[in-house]
Amino acid sequence: MSHSCHRILLVESETAIVDQVFELSEQVDAFRLQILLAADYERLADMLDHFDFSLVVINVQRLPTGTSLTDLCIRVHPKPVLLLVPDLDAAALLSGLRAGASDIFSYRCLAGEAQAFVAALSRLLSRAAQLEAVPRYRETLERSLEELRSDQLAAQQVQQNLLPPLSQTVGDIRFDYELTPSLVLSGDFVDVAPLDNNLTLFYLADVSGHGASSALVTVLLKNMTSRVQRAHRENVELADLSPAAALHLLNRELLDTGLGKHFTIFAGVLDARTSRLKYAVGGHHPMPLLRQGGEVVFLEGRGMPVGLFDEPFFDEQDVELAPDFSLTLFSDGVFEVMPGDSLVQREEQLKELIASGLTQPQRLRERLLGDADCPDDIAIMTLCRGAAHA
Secondary structure, three states: OOOOEEEEEEEOOOHHHHHHHHHHHOOOOOOEEEEEEEOOHHHHHHHHHHOOOOEEEEEHHHOOOOOOHHHHHHHHOOOOEEEEEOOOOHHHHHHHHHHOOOEEEEHHHOOOOHHHHHHHHHHHHHHHHHHHHHHHHHHHHHHHHHHHHHHHHHHHHHHHHHOOOOEEEEOOEEEEEEEEOOOOOOOEEEEEEEOOOOEEEEEEEEEOOOOHHHHHHHHHHHHHHHHHHHHHHHOOHHHHOOHHHHHHHHHHHHHHHOOOOOEEEEEEEEEOOOOEEEEEEEEOOOOOEEEEOOEEEEOOOOEOOEOOOOOOOEEEEEEEOOOOEEEEEEOOOHHHHOOOOOHHHHHHHHHHHHHOOOOOHHHHHHHHHOOOOOOOOEEEEEEEEHHHOO
16 A cells, blocks of 8 residues: 555536545545545646646536647646546547547446446556656666766776786886776776796786676786785795696686686786796687787687686796787777678788787777777787887
8 A cells, every 4th residue: 555645636616526536536545545626727727836646637527618638638747637528428538538638437427437437546546656656766776876886986996906007117028008998897907017026927817797796806816916926025835826827726716706707818927037928828819919020920829718617728838039029918809899700800900900010009999999989898918128119
């Protein structure tokens, strides 16, 4: 039962009809009702100006000749109008419905149609109650959306604080990246973590899905980075963790969270002393593009996504880096905005971009995305040394 009071405006001056409508209205037990009377059109217009009504019941005999019933229904809209007519013939029914009335009864036959009239009142009042609830629902929804927006913006700030500087130089190698989220929070994540005077850990990860749940996984990634850095400082067990071993550890920890999320990742450790890159691949595509010695090639490697399998396989590779080189990493979101009928065509386009000498992530993003919307998170990360930087 509704606890709020629903107001009905009855346009009627004949006492017998008024009493009959009041008596039948008392049988509507789903609502608390207040019925106000308007004996003529002037009183009707005045009350519509000063009160809100859930339902307007109008005896058309009380309207002045020439009154537009259509205009009156429009004025009451979206609340329902129930008409009372002398005789409910086809002409009266068609005229009333065309004007916008929700239901029509003959006031001469109310006693014989009492049950139908009560049912009509209940139905129309239910519709009015739903309409009256819309602003409350909208207000509640807007308040919830605003809270969600505030939470997401706060989470976005936290996530941005976890990211490394957009550009930094470690030893003689420059690291740059660009993240373009499709939503407020990004499922793509990058990090650069100097471990000691020679070793630098870096990675680009692409978490499945979008939004808050995907962003939570990036916190796990950052936690791993911090633990490995701390282990190197303190010379504890994680200090000698290889890229592949790190992915196995991440895989176990992600499965243990029960989040049902997974991610692809390219993780590498640069050794400045030997000028070599050791890396592991966790289902990541496209593979990074290495430009050195006048050639541009995709690095080799394969592996399973992190967080899907209990015993995954992660390929670990080792490559020597020339004095002048660039290494460019992409998340698979770039393929969503690139032309081409096949994956091979898009991969060739990426190679051509890198071969042209572009190594700045922002310029690469502009060439790939332009002014188009971003249907998926896009991450681009570059490592450059020597003349390869442009």
